[in-house]
Amino acid sequence: MRRDDRLNLAAVHSGFTYQLQAVEAVKDMEYAALFHEQGLGKTKIGIDLALGWLKEDVIDTILFVTKRGLIANWSEEMQAHSHLRPRILDQNHSSNFFALNKSLPVLLTHYEVLKSEERRLALYLRTRRVGVILDEAHKIKNPDTDIAKALHRLGPSFVRRVIMTGTPVANRPYDIWSQIYFLDHGEALGGDFEEFKADLDLTNDLWKDEGRRDAFARAAGAVFGRISSFSVRETKASAGIELPEKVIENVPVELAPRQREIYDEIAKSLRTEVVVDGRLVEDDAESILKRLLRLVQVASNPRLIDESYDETPGKLPVLERLLERAVQVEDGKAIVWTNFIENADWLQRKLDRYSPVKVHGKVEMEDRNAAIARFKGDLACRVLIATPGSAKEGLTLTVANHAIFYDRGFSLDDYLQAQDRIHRISQQRTCYVWNLVGERTVDEWVDALLGAKRLAAQLVQADVDQAHYDAAADYDFGRIVQQVLGGQH
Numbered sequence: 001m002r003r004d005d006r007l008n009l010a011a012v013h014s015g016f017t018y019q020l021q022a023v024e025a026v027k028d029m030e031y032a033a034l035f036h037e038q039g040l041g042k043t044k045i046g047i048d049l050a051l052g053w054l055k056e057d058v059i060d061t062i063l064f065v066t067k068r069g070l071i072a073n074w075s076e077e078m079q080a081h082s083h084l085r086p087r088i089l090d091q092n093h094s095s096n097f098f099a100l101n102k103s104l105p106v107l108l109t110h111y112e113v114l115k116s117e118e119r120r121l122a123l124y125l126r127t128r129r130v131g132v133i134l135d136e137a138h139k140i141k142n143p144d145t146d147i148a149k150a151l152h153r154l155g156p157s158f159v160r161r162v163i164m165t166g167t168p169v170a171n172r173p174y175d176i177w178s179q180i181y182f183l184d185h186g187e188a189l190g191g192d193f194e195e196f197k198a199d200l201d202l203t204n205d206l207w208k209d210e211g212r213r214d215a216f217a218r219a220a221g222a223v224f225g226r227i228s229s230f231s232v233r234e235t236k237a238s239a240g241i242e243l244p245e246k247v248i249e250n251v252p253v254e255l256a257p258r259q260r261e262i263y264d265e266i267a268k269s270l271r272t273e274v275v276v277d278g279r280l281v282e283d284d285a286e287s288i289l290k291r292l293l294r295l296v297q298v299a300s301n302p303r304l305i306d307e308s309y310d311e312t313p314g315k316l317p318v319l320e321r322l323l324e325r326a327v328q329v330e331d332g333k334a335i336v337w338t339n340f341i342e343n344a345d346w347l348q349r350k351l352d353r354y355s356p357v358k359v360h361g362k363v364e365m366e367d368r369n370a371a372i373a374r375f376k377g378d379l380a381c382r383v384l385i386a387t388p389g390s391a392k393e394g395l396t397l398t399v400a401n402h403a404i405f406y407d408r409g410f411s412l413d414d415y416l417q418a419q420d421r422i423h424r425i426s427q428q429r430t431c432y433v434w435n436l437v438g439e440r441t442v443d444e445w446v447d448a449l450l451g452a453k454r455l456a457a458q459l460v461q462a463d464v465d466q467a468h469y470d471a472a473a474d475y476d477f478g479r480i481v482q483q484v485l486g487g488q489h
Helices: 005-006 017-026 042-055 068-081 092-101 111-116 118-127 146-158 173-184 191-197 204-208 210-230 255-272 285-291 292-298 315-328 339-351 365-377 412-419 442-459 466-472 478-484
Strands: 030-035 063-064 105-109 130-135 158-163 246-254 333-339 357-359 383-386 402-404 432-438
Touching: 005 042, 005 357, 017 042, 030 173, 042 063, 042 130, 042 158, 063 068, 063 111, 068 105, 092 191, 092 210, 105 111, 105 412, 111 146, 118 146, 146 173, 158 315, 173 442, 191 204, 191 292, 204 210, 204 478, 210 466, 246 315, 255 383, 285 432, 315 333, 315 402, 315 432, 315 442, 333 357, 333 412, 339 357, 339 383, 357 365, 365 383, 402 412, 412 442, 432 442, 432 478, 442 478
Parallel strands: 030 158, 063 105, 063 130, 130 158, 246 432, 333 383, 333 402, 357 383, 402 432
Antiparallel strands: none
16 A cells, blocks of 8 residues: 555544544554443444554554454445445455455455465465454354464464454353453463363352352452453443443243143253252253253244144243334334244244344345345334344344344353344434243243353453452352252242
8 A cells, every 4th residue: 555545544434432542542552452342333443443553554454354244244334434445355265365465455354264264364464564353253262163273373473463342251251261362372361271261160060169159250350450451341331322221121931831841841851861969960051051952942932843833832922912012112123032043934924914024044144134124224124033143243223122032042142242233322212122031941040141141241341340240149040950950949
């Protein structure tokens, strides 16, 4: 890029004060973490940061990395906030070859490309000064994945490294390790993931061991202090963003008669597999929930495991009543979240009177974008049915102010990101989040587990202090899962 071109680089729109402060805080650092809460416009911060690097001749090229489904969103944001026009790296290796043999100032790609193009990128980084910004950096929270390993190897060759995510503790406190390792190769949090994880594992048996609970709380409370010198975190409250109130309510649901019979039968069978002499065979909560997936499915919709089931599941009438409330207001719209693709297809048929659209992993990207566009622009389309994995990130869906979780999994990130599609900048109305919770089912454990994970994440991210955490911490999910399996309440 010629110097004259660099001098013309400038943001098209100035940002909020907290966005400008974030850019100023990290622009001269070799590496940094931007952990602003979802909905606070991290994309704008990343673009302005890149503009500054290019203008000051700190880098020759900026590489933006995001999730595959957010490529179009980033392209649109660059057009809205700058004069940058990115060259996109995708799975077309021939096209990538030519892009990586040119002096291009801006590259945009997704994580899977970094894995497949690692060798070529490593050579490219030897010839140019490249800065990298990882969007939704919790994508590399598991250091054992091929993508995380590739980025860990490439990391030191970038002259500037920034990670951005609103949920650095996407599911468990130790999720933050791999992201920070990409930045500093173990300087702040150590080079041994297993050692780090051992102190920060939110296991089922913590509820009955006060010593381990105290050790866990101390370890979690110390994390942010170890990375604070290169980390910036703002929440909506600390940033001074006055959003409408967000009301979260659990809605208890009684299972239908046959649904209850199926549920109890499976629970009894599973108890013999995972509980021995009153103790869980495995202590890791995620492993337990994976084994209890059938219970999650039955509490949601028994058709997911038995196509012959012809009764109306308990949650459907409750969902319909909530949707009636949601659409009563002028232009009222709602998002219905479910973890299961088959459920999304089924619910679309059941809710036909709302002209619903759906977004899930089996819907092609072009069709997903069309569905989102219709939900935003067509007044007749009142309901979006979506799985968190396909629509929880990068989307502003403030045309709706109601989110209904027909069922929830054990991922904190899925839950927080999904509900904040509606509770973000540009929302003008009170937001309502309803969680359908099957009574005397695994849903009650999921609710307790997500609550414990949320509080632990807030401590690690320094959103709450140690005193607040100690007063509010509840490890009861470990006891609840045994009760759910045994049917004891």
